[in-house]
Amino acid sequence: MNSDRLYQTLSLAAALLAWQLAVGVFGVVDPGVLPPPVTVFERTLTLLGEQAFLGHLSATIERTLLASVLAAVSGVSVGVIMGWNDTVKALLGPLFSAVYPIPVIALLPLVVLVFSTDSSALVFTAALGGFFVMLWNAMNGARQIRNIYFDVATDNGATSSLTIFREILLPGSLPAIFVGLRLAMNTALLIVISAELLAGGRGLGYYLWVSYQTYSLGDVYATLTVIAAIGVGITYGLRWIGDRLITWTPDENDRPAEAALR
Numbered sequence: 001m002n003s004d005r006l007y008q009t010l011s012l013a014a015a016l017l018a019w020q021l022a023v024g025v026f027g028v029v030d031p032g033v034l035p036p037p038v039t040v041f042e043r044t045l046t047l048l049g050e051q052a053f054l055g056h057l058s059a060t061i062e063r064t065l066l067a068s069v070l071a072a073v074s075g076v077s078v079g080v081i082m083g084w085n086d087t088v089k090a091l092l093g094p095l096f097s098a099v100y101p102i103p104v105i106a107l108l109p110l111v112v113l114v115f116s117t118d119s120s121a122l123v124f125t126a127a128l129g130g131f132f133v134m135l136w137n138a139m140n141g142a143r144q145i146r147n148i149y150f151d152v153a154t155d156n157g158a159t160s161s162l163t164i165f166r167e168i169l170l171p172g173s174l175p176a177i178f179v180g181l182r183l184a185m186n187t188a189l190l191i192v193i194s195a196e197l198l199a200g201g202r203g204l205g206y207y208l209w210v211s212y213q214t215y216s217l218g219d220v221y222a223t224l225t226v227i228a229a230i231g232v233g234i235t236y237g238l239r240w241i242g243d244r245l246i247t248w249t250p251d252e253n254d255r256p257a258e259a260a261l262r
Contacts, residue, residue: 035221044222053207057226060192060204063119064230067126067188068181074127075134075184076177080169082135096135104129105194116131118199122156126191130184137180178242185234193227 016037022028023043024036047053082089108125115121149168204223211219216233 031203039222042227043218045127047222056203056207059188059202063123063192066123068185070127071130071134071184075131076138079135079138080142080173083139100132119254126188128189132187133184133187137176142169145172174246181233182238
């Protein structure tokens with residue numbers, strides 16, 4: 001275990017210990033309002049053994065994965081092209097800059113009117129939020145590719161836009177794309193949970209809201225623990241995959257492609 005992982009583990013353990021002592025030993029906070037971590041952990045294990053809760057969990061995971069795939073495919077495709085071609089960037093940049101500040105969750109009622117099912121509306125809304133994260137990261141990744149790679153490709157007869165995209169733009173942007181993918185999946189999860197609170201009927205967000213309405217605080221904290229665990233799994237899981245798939249990183253001294261900066 002490297003020093004960073006050690007410090008991360010120690011800080012988490014210290015926080016949990018302080019929480020346990022403050023609530024379970026010294027009674028600084030009412031355990032009925034904020035249960036100690038041991039109680040939350042026990043309730044979490046109980047919920048994970050209940051079929052009804054697993055149904056809500058699977059619904060949220062399925063929506064998050066579908067939204068992430070949609071966001072990744074569309075965001076990477078458009079973002080890489082925008083980072084490479086300044087004409088496309090000039091055409092689409094103002095539109096995306098205008099739409100990006102709008103809270104995606106605020107569009108949910110309109111999206112529900114368009115789609116036939118609430119689940120499809122939730123997936124599309126979450127995908128839209130993840131799309132912008134992927135877009136900006138993929139675009140910045142493409143902008144970091146040095147001009148010499150395009151020159152070498154051209155000298156070797158790679159004149160097709162598809163070939164340049166497949167052989168240069170996509171591989172060269174992968175480090176930034178993987179960073180964007182981690183952020184996009186967590187963004188999709190956040191939006192899915194938020195949307196389920198409003199129009200779920202099924203999912204962790206819906207279960208969280210019902211638990212709050214019935215004052216089942218143990219279930220509230222257990223559900224939040226599961227959501228946090230999913231987020232941690234996404235972040236470190238994709239980081240682990242990226243470290244093994246990508247053996248190179250952009251050189252900070254590299255000069256970005258001039259066409260992407262104009």
